Amino acid sequence: MLKILIPTLFLLPTTWLTSSKWLWPTALTQSMLIALGSITWLNNTTDTGWTALNSYIGTDPLSTPLLVLSCWLLPLMLLASQNHLSSEPMNRQRMYITLLATLQLFLILAFGATEMIMFYVMFEATLIPTLLVITRWGNQTERLNAGTYFLFYTLAGSLPLLVALLMLQNSTGTLSLLIIPYAKPLLLMPFGSKIWWAACMIAFLVKMPLYGMHLWLPKAHVEAPVAGSMVLAAVLLKLGGYGMMRLMIVLDPLSKEMVYPFIVLALWGVIMTGSICLRQTDLKSLIAYSSVSHMGLVAGGILIQTPWGFTGALILMIAHGLASSALFCLANTNYERTHSRTMLLARGLQIALPLMTTWWFIASLANLALPPLPNLMGELMILTSLFNWSAGTLVLTGIGTLITAAYSLYMFLMSQRGPLPQHMLALPPSYTREHLLMALHLIPLLLIILKPALLWGWFAC
Amino acid sequence: MADYREAPLATRPKTLDPNEYFNLSPDYRRAEAERAALRAGLKRQYQLQLNNPHRKELIEDPALNRWVYARANPYNHFKATKKTSLLGALFGVAPLFILYYVFKTDRVRLYRRTTYCQCIADQALDVG
Numbered sequence: 001m002l003k004i005l006i007p008t009l010f011l012l013p014t015t016w017l018t019s020s021k022w023l024w025p026t027a028l029t030q031s032m033l034i035a036l037g038s039i040t041w042l043n044n045t046t047d048t049g050w051t052a053l054n055s056y057i058g059t060d061p062l063s064t065p066l067l068v069l070s071c072w073l074l075p076l077m078l079l080a081s082q083n084h085l086s087s088e089p090m091n092r093q094r095m096y097i098t099l100l101a102t103l104q105l106f107l108i109l110a111f112g113a114t115e116m117i118m119f120y121v122m123f124e125a126t127l128i129p130t131l132l133v134i135t136r137w138g139n140q141t142e143r144l145n146a147g148t149y150f151l152f153y154t155l156a157g158s159l160p161l162l163v164a165l166l167m168l169q170n171s172t173g174t175l176s177l178l179i180i181p182y183a184k185p186l187l188l189m190p191f192g193s194k195i196w197w198a199a200c201m202i203a204f205l206v207k208m209p210l211y212g213m214h215l216w217l218p219k220a221h222v223e224a225p226v227a228g229s230m231v232l233a234a235v236l237l238k239l240g241g242y243g244m245m246r247l248m249i250v251l252d253p254l255s256k257e258m259v260y261p262f263i264v265l266a267l268w269g270v271i272m273t274g275s276i277c278l279r280q281t282d283l284k285s286l287i288a289y290s291s292v293s294h295m296g297l298v299a300g301g302i303l304i305q306t307p308w309g310f311t312g313a314l315i316l317m318i319a320h321g322l323a324s325s326a327l328f329c330l331a332n333t334n335y336e337r338t339h340s341r342t343m344l345l346a347r348g349l350q351i352a353l354p355l356m357t358t359w360w361f362i363a364s365l366a367n368l369a370l371p372p373l374p375n376l377m378g379e380l381m382i383l384t385s386l387f388n389w390s391a392g393t394l395v396l397t398g399i400g401t402l403i404t405a406a407y408s409l410y411m412f413l414m415s416q417r418g419p420l421p422q423h424m425l426a427l428p429p430s431y432t433r434e435h436l437l438m439a440l441h442l443i444p445l446l447l448i449i450l451k452p453a454l455l456w457g458w459f460a461c
Numbered sequence: 462m463a464d465y466r467e468a469p470l471a472t473r474p475k476t477l478d479p480n481e482y483f484n485l486s487p488d489y490r491r492a493e494a495e496r497a498a499l500r501a502g503l504k505r506q507y508q509l510q511l512n513n514p515h516r517k518e519l520i521e522d523p524a525l526n527r528w529v530y531a532r533a534n535p536y537n538h539f540k541a542t543k544k545t546s547l548l549g550a551l552f553g554v555a556p557l558f559i560l561y562y563v564f565k566t567d568r569v570r571l572y573r574r575t576t577y578c579q580c581i582a583d584q585a586l587d588v589g
Contacts, residue, residue, distance in 0.1 A: 264560040272552070281532045338519055342529050345519065390567045396560070423510075426517045 001052045001059070001112060004041075004071065007034050008108060011101040015094045023090075024082055027097050031074040031104075038071035042454050049458065050114070050178065057112035058178075065318050065455045066242055070107040070235045072444065073325065074100060077227035079437045080329050083336060084225065096137060100227060103129040107235055111242060116165050116175040119246070120158070123203075123239055127154055130236065133228040134220055146219035153216040157206030160199035167196065168250065181249045197254045200247050205262060207240030208295045211269020221288035222341070226332035229284065233291050233328060234321035241295070241317050244302045245310060252305075259303040266299040267386075267396040274403035278410060282341045283334065286411055287327045290367060293404060294320045297397070301382035304389045307459045312381025314457045319374040319445060323366035326441035327411075330360055333434050334415070337427050343411075348420035356430045357416050359438040366445055368408035369401065374448045374455065 011030055018026045041064045044051050050058040059067060077100055085093050103126055110122035127150075135147035169175050172183040188196060206213045217237075221229050248255065273292040280286040294316065301313035333356060334346045350357040369375040379401065386393040448455065467473040475481060480490050510520045539545070 260561055260565060261557070264557050264564065268556050268560060281529055285533070340519065342525065344525070390564045390571075392560075392563050392567055423520045 001054070001057055004034055004038050005105070005108060007037075008101060008105050011104075012098055015097040015101065020090050023093065023097070024078065027101075028075055028078050031078060031101075035068075035071045035075055038068050041067055052112075053114070056114065056118060057109065058114045059112055060458075062245060062314065062457045063111045063242065065314060065457075066235070066238055067108060067111045069238070069318055069321050070104065070111065072440075073231060073234050073321075074104045076325065076329075076437060076440055077230050079433060079440070080230060080332060081225065081227045082433065083431075084332075096133070096227075099129040099133050100231070103133075103231060107239075110239060114177050116177065116180075116246070117169070119243065120162060120165060123207075123243065124155075124158060126236060126239065127151060130220075130224075130228060130232065134224045137225045137228070138223040139225070140223060142219065143223040146216075146223035149216040150220040153206055153213065154203075157213070158203035161203035164196050164199035177246060183250075185250075185253065193254055194258060197251050197258050200251060201244065201258075201262070204240040204243040204247070205299065207243070208237055208299050209240070209292060210262060210299055211265045211272060211292070211296055214269070214273070214292045217292055218285050218288040221291070221328075222282060222284045226328060226335075229328040229332075230325040233287070233324040237291065237295055238317045238321060241298050241302060241313060244299075245313070248302065248305055255303075255305060259305075263300050263303050263393075266296040266303065267393060267400070269293070269296040270300075270400035271396060271403060274400055274407060277407035278403070281343060283331045283343050283346070283411070283415070284328065284341050286343070286407065287324060287331060290327075290404070290407065291320070291324050293400065294324075297379060297382055297400065300386055300393075300397075301378075304385060306385045306388070308381045308385040309389075311456050311459050312378045312383075312385065314378075315374050315452060315455050316378025316382065318455050319366070319378055319448065322441055322445045323363060323375060326359070326363040326438060326445075327367060329434075329437050329441065330356070330363060333430065338424065343414050345421060345424075346415055347418045348416070350416040351420050352424075352427050353430050355435065356438075359435075359442065360412055360416055362442050362446075363438075364408045364412035366442070367411075368405040372449045373445060374452050377452055 007030060011027065011034075014030060015023065015027055041052070041059050044059070044061050044064065049060045051064075052059050078097065081096065081100075085096060088096075106122045106125045106129070110119055110126065113119040113122060131147050131151050134150065135143050138146070165175060168180070168186055171186050172180060174180070174183075186193070186196060206216075209217050217232075221232055224232060270293050273289045273296065277286050277289045277293070280289065298313045298316050298320075301309040301316070303309075331341070334349070335341055338346050340346070349360075366373050366375055369379045383394070383397050383401075386397060479485070480493075485493075507520065510516060
């Protein structure tokens with residue numbers, strides 16, 4: 001664990017001490033080496049499940065895929081931001097990389113935490129660099145509104161979680177993830193137990209986001225610069241899912257009754273946000289709502305607490321992280337050329353930028369869960385375990401899958417096919433950096449097809 | 462005669478001029494001429510920008526900007542009328558209750574069935 005944490009920590013002095021000519025190559029190389037080193041975490045050798053264990057942090061098959069995803073994303077974020085930051089003063093560029101590196105550090109500590117309070121503190125700490133990136137480097141005036149929504153929705157959801165965790169600490173004496181599965185349940189009055197359950201879950205449901213509390217997500221994703229959108233879509237949403245998976249063990253007998261409203265919201269949200277996607281005019285907004293839709297399915301898979309549900313949720317989280325981040329990078333390539341997110345303006349790009357169409361195609365197919373990509377594997381596992389839970393869910397998830405395919409194809413056809421607007425003259429051809437960025441997103445997604453067992457969590461048998 | 466158009470270098474004869482043909486009033490003709498002048502000015506601006514060799518950016522279309530803003534900010538102008546309340550209740554509130562009811566009855570039925578079968582199996586084992 002230290003071999004990843006210390007290089008990430010020292011990325012901060014590196015960005016401030018390298019000369020301006022070598023800043024971006026150095027930051028990129030160091031973060032890429034950290035990412036390659038983090039892949040060794042996928043080798044879970046111990047029988048007990050917890051590898052690299054010490055008093056504060058450890059990894060287990062649930063957290064390693066998410067850790068590798070967050071480490072892999074930092075070089076990709078730096079690659080994506082290089083162009084739009086190149087015109088800014090040097091100190092602002094260094095500050096940006098510093099914010100991304102601190103975010104990375106907090107994310108590694110959050111996913112690796114073995115104690116719930118440390119996870120909570122790191123969960124809250126990730127909000128600050130993200131808020132700074134959205135409000136300081138966003139492009140429109142709405143970024144301030146977006147930052148406010150983002151911060152206060154998540155904070156308001158997570159303060160009850162602090163109270164709930166402290167109550168659990170009081171009763172059990174410890175909040176270590178190795179011990180609380182075996183601790184006695186928290187005995188409260190019936191209504192108090194329900195409030196305590198809701199307090200534990202609401203923070204993560206707002207973060208995921210669940211359909212009723214999802215308003216912060218389109219704003220934050222649209223107003224953030226590309227690296228902010230990437231890390232939000234790929235990793236920060238998954239913090240919510242990870243927290244839910246960890247806490248479900250403690251909440252067990254209550255969950256049978258309490259999950260119904262949230263599963264209903266999650267599944268209905270899949271259909272509603274999918275339908276909203278079909279009516280969007282803003283490309284980033286479409287990708288943001290598609291994130292809500294996929295995360296609704298993940299929330300449904302986690303809340304029913306079955307092995308296949310958890311496995312499907314974990315795989316879908318990783319696959320969606322890579323695919324959604326790829327789509328945001330593609331949207332950014334459009335934005336850098338036309339300075340507008342309107343889909344109508346950037347049509348017919350297959351004629352102008354044919355090689356980028358390949359990446360658009362693969363990313364759209366990943367979004368609509370084409371077999372044999374891991375997106376389909378995750379969705380199918382969640383679908384079948386939901387069907388086992390109750391047969392009626394198949395109607396909702398089936399319609400949801402149909403609408404997902406519809407809007408993914410709509411996005412592809414709208415941006416690539418059709419007539420190229422006649423007044424667009426100066427479209428620079430795709431840079432090698434952009435092709436590299438897309439390859440680094442989508443080639444791991446394609447490689448996961450060959451061994452998805454790496455991502456199955458506790459049930460990789 | 463509906464698709465008659467004058468030859469490029471000739472003028473239309475007076476009897477086929479739409480203003481004379483339809484007996485339009487002089488006020489209407491003046492207004493029409495003003496509107497045509499405005500349109501010609503806009504087209505000239507667009508053509509100037511389109512054919513400007515030093516232009517690198519997109520030509521900004523204010524109508525498109527207004528439309529995009531309107532599509533992106535519906536909630537600022539939302540009003541709770543009978544129609545919007547009905548739609549909100551139909552798509553936002555009622556499905557939640559209906560789905561809760563459907564899933565709950567289905568799960569309760571499944572639970573009763575599994576515990577009943579388990580009970581019968583236990584009795585059979587006890588007897589045997």
